[in-house]
Amino acid sequence: MSSPADVQRLAQIRSRHADASIDWSLSADGKAIFARVVPGTAPVAIIETTGDCDWPDRDFLIGAHADIEFLLRLLNDAFSEIRRLKPRHNPHPVERQAKPKDYAAECAMKCNDRLFRRWLTECHNVPDVDDPERIVVSVRSILRIKSRGELNTDPAAQARWLDFRASFEAWRAHP
Template structure:
């Protein structure tokens, strides 16, 4: 995350770049740097280099405007991609998702069916509820219906008493699982 000072400096660079002359070039004698100060007019000398200004420095100065233009474009493209990939934080969205989760009715029947497929849950049925055969899904389902005293697992979603029995049964399994 950029600091406020960094944001301000980047803005100043953009302004200086936009205000600066363009089309920089080196004179035939390699001493003066020319630029187009006003669009549509011929370039004029804007810098005279001394004998101590070697070719790498002249080349750097000549390319400065176009290099900064290139870097600013890359920076803009990177920021655009980051904004596209990273959704903005919306505190209302977090609250809305929490409310939707809390308001969504629990599907205890589906939860029970998933537990019946769990190897550890099957072991719990054998060890704590004397279920003789847990190799067959239908036998497990019959055993669960008998233990919870329901006609179908769907009753777990519609009958408050069945829901309470399921929640107690599930809590008992979780306690057993913590110390099998």
């Protein structure tokens, strides 16, 4: 993205180019550069070159106006293409994607839920649901995971958790 200084400089270049004389040419003796200062009038000498001004520099000066015009046209074409391809700011942005589920945290909360503990005892024969550590170890064993963190990183563990949770929800609906 252009800085404000770049935008200002480009505007100045465009302004100088628009105001500059046109039809630059070299005099017959190769010492002066002529340009048409006012449209419809004869060219006048605008630059006197010295003996140290070699042909490449004279050629550069003679072609400067036409070269800048060419480059500005290319730049305008490029900007037009960028604007065409770049999506416009949408005043109705698409809603952000939902934050990924934290199944590990969900599992930890369920392990503290009294009804979930009862379900573990009745449906999975988990003994001593009053011991929080035994519940955590039992759930990890049932889900075949080493830590609850795997529920957020391992798709297979996530699938087992979702099935396990669905079984609990079905039991809870009809205890």
